[in-house]
Amino acid sequence: MAVVHFSTDQRQHTGVAEIAIEAANVRDLVRQLSALYPSLDAHLVETSSTAVAIDGEIIPDPWLEELTDTSEVYLVRPLAGG
Amino acid sequence: MSRTHVTCEVNGDAVDFLTEDGESLLNALRDELGLIGAKEGCGTGDCGACSIIMNGRLQCSCLIFAPEADGAAITTCEGLASADELHPLQQCFLEGAALQCGICTPGFLIAAKALLDENPDPTETEVRYALAGNLCRCTGYDKIVRSVLEAAVQIRTPA
Amino acid sequence: MSTTEAPANTGTNGNGSSGYRWVGTRPVRHDGLDKVAGKARYAADLNLPGMLYGHILRSPHPHARIVSIDTSAAEAMPGVKAVVTGADFPEAPPKGATRNLMCTVIARDKVLYSGHAVAAVAASTRREAKAAAEAIEVTYELLPHVLNISDAMADDAPVLHDNLFTRGVEPRPTEPSNVAARTVYERGDVEQGFGEADIVIEREFSTQAVHQGYIEPHACVVDCDQEGKAVIWASSQGHFMVRSSTATVLGWDTSRIKVIPAEIGGGFGGKTTIYIEPVAALLSTKAGRPVKIVMSREDVFRATGPAPGAIIRMKVGARNDGTITTAKAWLAYENGAFQGIAAMLGCMCVVSAYTLDHLYVEGFDVVLNRPVNVAYRAPSAPAAAFAMDSVVDEIAERVGMDPLDLRIQNCPSQGDPTPYGPKWPMIGLRECLEAIRDSDHYQSELPEGQGRGVASGFWFNIGEASSATVNLNENGTATVITGSPDIGGSRASMALMAAEELGLDVHLIQPVVGDTEVVGFTDVTEGSRATFATGMAVVEACRDLKEQLRKRAAKTWDCDVEEVEWVDGSAVHGPGEQEPLTLAAITGNAKRTGGPLGATASLNARGAGPAFSVQVADVSVDQETGRVTVERYTTAQDAGTAIHPSYVEGQMQGGVVQGIGWALNEEYIYSDDGNLENPGFLDYRIPVASDLPMIETVIVEVPNPSHPYGVRGVGEVGIVPPLPVMANAVADATGVRISDLPLSPPRVLEALTAAES
Numbered sequence A: 001m002a003v004v005h006f007s008t009d010q011r012q013h014t015g016v017a018e019i020a021i022e023a024a025n026v027r028d029l030v031r032q033l034s035a036l037y038p039s040l041d042a043h044l045v046e047t048s049s050t051a052v053a054i055d056g057e058i059i060p061d062p063w064l065e066e067l068t069d070t071s072e073v074y075l076v077r078p079l080a081g082g
Numbered sequence B: 001m002s003r004t005h006v007t008c009e010v011n012g013d014a015v016d017f018l019t020e021d022g023e024s025l026l027n028a029l030r031d032e033l034g035l036i037g038a039k040e041g042c043g044t045g046d047c048g049a050c051s052i053i054m055n056g057r058l059q060c061s062c063l064i065f066a067p068e069a070d071g072a073a074i075t076t077c078e079g080l081a082s083a084d085e086l087h088p089l090q091q092c093f094l095e096g097a098a099l100q101c102g103i104c105t106p107g108f109l110i111a112a113k114a115l116l117d118e119n120p121d122p123t124e125t126e127v128r129y130a131l132a133g134n135l136c137r138c139t140g141y142d143k144i145v146r147s148v149l150e151a152a153v154q155i156r157t158p159a
Numbered sequence C: 001m002s003t004t005e006a007p008a009n010t011g012t013n014g015n016g017s018s019g020y021r022w023v024g025t026r027p028v029r030h031d032g033l034d035k036v037a038g039k040a041r042y043a044a045d046l047n048l049p050g051m052l053y054g055h056i057l058r059s060p061h062p063h064a065r066i067v068s069i070d071t072s073a074a075e076a077m078p079g080v081k082a083v084v085t086g087a088d089f090p091e092a093p094p095k096g097a098t099r100n101l102m103c104t105v106i107a108r109d110k111v112l113y114s115g116h117a118v119a120a121v122a123a124s125t126r127r128e129a130k131a132a133a134e135a136i137e138v139t140y141e142l143l144p145h146v147l148n149i150s151d152a153m154a155d156d157a158p159v160l161h162d163n164l165f166t167r168g169v170e171p172r173p174t175e176p177s178n179v180a181a182r183t184v185y186e187r188g189d190v191e192q193g194f195g196e197a198d199i200v201i202e203r204e205f206s207t208q209a210v211h212q213g214y215i216e217p218h219a220c221v222v223d224c225d226q227e228g229k230a231v232i233w234a235s236s237q238g239h240f241m242v243r244s245s246t247a248t249v250l251g252w253d254t255s256r257i258k259v260i261p262a263e264i265g266g267g268f269g270g271k272t273t274i275y276i277e278p279v280a281a282l283l284s285t286k287a288g289r290p291v292k293i294v295m296s297r298e299d300v301f302r303a304t305g306p307a308p309g310a311i312i313r314m315k316v317g318a319r320n321d322g323t324i325t326t327a328k329a330w331l332a333y334e335n336g337a338f339q340g341i342a343a344m345l346g347c348m349c350v351v352s353a354y355t356l357d358h359l360y361v362e363g364f365d366v367v368l369n370r371p372v373n374v375a376y377r378a379p380s381a382p383a384a385a386f387a388m389d390s391v392v393d394e395i396a397e398r399v400g401m402d403p404l405d406l407r408i409q410n411c412p413s414q415g416d417p418t419p420y421g422p423k424w425p426m427i428g429l430r431e432c433l434e435a436i437r438d439s440d441h442y443q444s445e446l447p448e449g450q451g452r453g454v455a456s457g458f459w460f461n462i463g464e465a466s467s468a469t470v471n472l473n474e475n476g477t478a479t480v481i482t483g484s485p486d487i488g489g490s491r492a493s494m495a496l497m498a499a500e501e502l503g504l505d506v507h508l509i510q511p512v513v514g515d516t517e518v519v520g521f522t523d524v525t526e527g528s529r530a531t532f533a534t535g536m537a538v539v540e541a542c543r544d545l546k547e548q549l550r551k552r553a554a555k556t557w558d559c560d561v562e563e564v565e566w567v568d569g570s571a572v573h574g575p576g577e578q579e580p581l582t583l584a585a586i587t588g589n590a591k592r593t594g595g596p597l598g599a600t601a602s603l604n605a606r607g608a609g610p611a612f613s614v615q616v617a618d619v620s621v622d623q624e625t626g627r628v629t630v631e632r633y634t635t636a637q638d639a640g641t642a643i644h645p646s647y648v649e650g651q652m653q654g655g656v657v658q659g660i661g662w663a664l665n666e667e668y669i670y671s672d673d674g675n676l677e678n679p680g681f682l683d684y685r686i687p688v689a690s691d692l693p694m695i696e697t698v699i700v701e702v703p704n705p706s707h708p709y710g711v712r713g714v715g716e717v718g719i720v721p722p723l724p725v726m727a728n729a730v731a732d733a734t735g736v737r738i739s740d741l742p743l744s745p746p747r748v749l750e751a752l753t754a755a756e757s
Helices: A007-014 A026-036 A043-046 B023-033 B088-095 B105-118 B125-130 B143-155 C032-036 C097-105 C126-134 C151-152 C192-195 C239-250 C276-289 C297-303 C342-349 C381-399 C403-407 C429-437 C490-502 C530-557 C584-587 C645-663 C721-734 C745-757
Strands: A002-005 A020-022 A051-054 A058-060 A072-078 B003-010 B013-020 B052-055 B057-060 B071-073 C052-058 C062-069 C080-085 C116-122 C137-140 C179-187 C197-207 C218-222 C231-236 C257-261 C291-294 C312-317 C324-336 C358-367 C451-459 C463-474 C477-484 C508-512 C564-567 C572-575 C597-605 C611-621 C628-638 C695-700
Touching: A002 A026, A020 A026, A026 A051, A026 A072, A043 B052, A043 C080, A043 C490, B003 C062, B003 C151, B013 B023, B023 B052, B052 B105, B057 B105, B071 C342, B088 B105, B088 B143, B088 C032, B105 B125, B105 B143, B105 C032, B143 C645, C032 C052, C052 C126, C052 C276, C052 C297, C062 C116, C062 C429, C080 C276, C097 C239, C116 C126, C116 C276, C151 C324, C151 C358, C179 C342, C192 C312, C192 C324, C192 C358, C197 C381, C218 C276, C218 C572, C231 C239, C231 C276, C231 C291, C239 C257, C239 C276, C276 C291, C312 C342, C312 C381, C324 C381, C342 C358, C342 C381, C381 C403, C381 C451, C403 C429, C403 C451, C429 C451, C429 C611, C429 C628, C463 C530, C477 C490, C477 C530, C477 C584, C490 C508, C490 C530, C530 C564, C530 C572, C530 C584, C530 C597, C611 C645, C611 C721, C628 C645, C628 C721, C645 C695, C645 C721
Parallel strands: A002 A072, B003 B071, C052 C291, C231 C257, C324 C358, C477 C508, C628 C695
Antiparallel strands: A002 A020, A051 A058, A051 A072, B003 B013, B052 B057, B052 B071, C052 C116, C062 C137, C080 C116, C179 C358, C197 C312, C218 C231, C218 C291, C312 C324, C451 C611, C463 C477, C463 C597, C564 C572, C611 C628
């Protein structure tokens, strides 16, 4: 199962530092997170207002990215560059 | 509105144009003569992007009123190359990657030409001070200075 | 073939030794001739028949309610063809990024900074437009303003937006404030970490807002027709962004807008947004004529950019053996008039060049009455690195270690956690640190009276969406069309990658930047992404073409495609029964084998590898004037693979010099009444040639496994280390550590005098 790690801010909504979720891809994962923690704003991933880091790579608009049993997932804000 | 008739020589050609009093020579070159090589980066003589050589002197064309050019001989970036060959400065800038965005390049070429016309064998320090009136935000000047020094060598010792 | 050797004394790598034929060489750039001949067309160079000039009226006040705008006098003036105000634009939503964009382009009910656009005029001449704009009568109700972080965060501060409630604080505040967001990253237990540390150093740092300082002011020409279509010629870092942003601000469908990219005269992040295009579009619609708007330099300073100033408090703990264990950081970044993510980025970057057991990083994004932040090369990272790497230098001094050895001892590697959580992919920080340690510069003896400083810097790099179309011409040449504006030599990089793939001479390839109707969607040139992501699309299209070329050869030879290989620009028959067919032979015969050959690739690039740079400088400090002179400078940066080493060096050198400017001289200076006092290059002093030595470069190449040629973006990270490098070098030269930038002569002199007494 993929493990989602929560930041300090996010823990105020989840109450836990991490959770293991069986999900095939990011879309599936985000929908499960939204159901578990409605106030977490995980649904913002679906509008690219939130990005996801999977195994170290920050992906600004994830959707069908596949997750494996060893995936480490973080919800992060999208970046901007110069 | 009254307009002044200005006659001058630009890059070896006799030209004339009408201009409003108070218009800059930079705008006249760009709008009346279509010579877009000189750029306006600041309009206050601080960046050198509008550099021209007028009557043998390096000038910021944004600080000159167009009617002041009457009777003058002017060289712009467009006047550096011949029909079949680039000026050594232009060739060295290309080969030395001395430009990135390129907006300041015409001004640097003109300022460098003015330097080499006066001093064909400048030191690195002399190049740096001669070009201190031209701003480049992309390159950090390293490759510009190297390219001017290389062009000086080529001009002194033609192949 | 027209390649040039590396100029002496620049670069120790990137010499084409990687086994590639084209990647890593230094051909003359394809767009170079136009640029040295003065022919290249930037947006301000375009004139259309019947074109009008637009002029924008800007607020003289930093914070005021717009009570009324009377345009009647302006409309009656000679030459005036159209006047617009905020009321002519669609209503903005109450909050969010769309409101921020719409209200930056033109103010609605309130002006939020001096220089905020209020109204605009189109007239037959520049002077008529300016005179008419100045005749517009705006009645303001002045409001109290805030110009710096401390004032804006105070409990009794005047609030810019009455619907801004701090995000990241639970429960969410019910009172509005100027703190847009709070960000926290933590790991371990910092109090435990400090308790176990042998050395704890605590300092406060400040940096000032600076401008990107591109030499070309923002410019556009917009021609709207009677059917509601608009053609925009604009200088920007992304013409698809110009299209979508203009459409958003005007409430138009994007299909009404075609954007033709002009050459861009520098951006550095500052042209990743728009200011003037929707204004020109509305004026053009009203007037029925093309309208050109060119910003003045003063307006560029007052109303575009800047990069934010910041206040950063660092507390760092280390052991006597030089192991840094713990860091606590408090960061507050200016956002300008609307909320942004500057502090969040600062939080992510501040300790990224170090492994730490314990960290607590807290950041605050603060709005105030200044123009809205825009990205500037590795946004937020320079100030953060200034704080951390200044403290790290003090730790090295305290434990008696070489500052580079200390950084090597504490540097993260693949698999270590980043401060913001995820693990590092393959990174080249250690290699950069070692490259500087082993450099001729660092190994040389420091001249008498000078000081030496080192520092490292990190930036994420970004992938995003890119498209490329590659067409093979009937004579065996290729046209490579991409949607990435060429801001510093990327056309040459695209051509080099296509040359490597197809086996064609790089000068038989014509790289073109296509407009929004000839090439697929491509994101802004930002985040050091063009050569990485758009290059990936070029490679993908070329690989598609190679498959097509093999099939055409198989048809020509009437054999199975599996028997055909593509080698060095020719189809080769495996069994050896046929003479090889060159690319030109296949394209020349293309009509007989199925028609012209072309391929398009569009992708959302993944795997932009993080970038690191390590730099060293020697400086001297004039004890009488406080002037800092950079005597020698060397930068090492991980480029993954240098496609065109000359332009990699150029990015490195340019970034360094911008960072030196930020460290030594540049700053926005506001008067108490909220007006920018130095909106010109005379008083806002960017580095000039005589301020600098040569910038020595060491290209480190740790290939990025996510890119077909191992490319890592090189555009941004170079600006990060110079701030701490300069501060550390000045401290070494004078024995005085200054924690407020810029290190301008008056500030350095003041610090030297204070230290003496």
